[in-house]
Amino acid sequence: MKKRVTFALDQDVVAELKTISDETMIPQSRLVEKAIEEVIEEEKKKIDQGLI
Numbered sequence: 636m637k638k639r640v641t642f643a644l645d646q647d648v649v650a651e652l653k654t655i656s657d658e659t660m661i662p663q664s665r666l667v668e669k670a671i672e673e674v675i676e677e678e679k680k681k682i683d684q685g686l687i
Contacts, residue, residue, distance in 0.1 A: 652666060652667070
């Protein structure tokens, strides 16, 4: 189940996101979701290792 959320992002980040989305035909929302999933996994590993 998807939930709509709103974030403010730097204009340069949005421009790069649009470019990548256009070139890969991957929706911007999917690219953002994938990036967030990767950050979550990285942070969980740090927490598990006691680094945070």
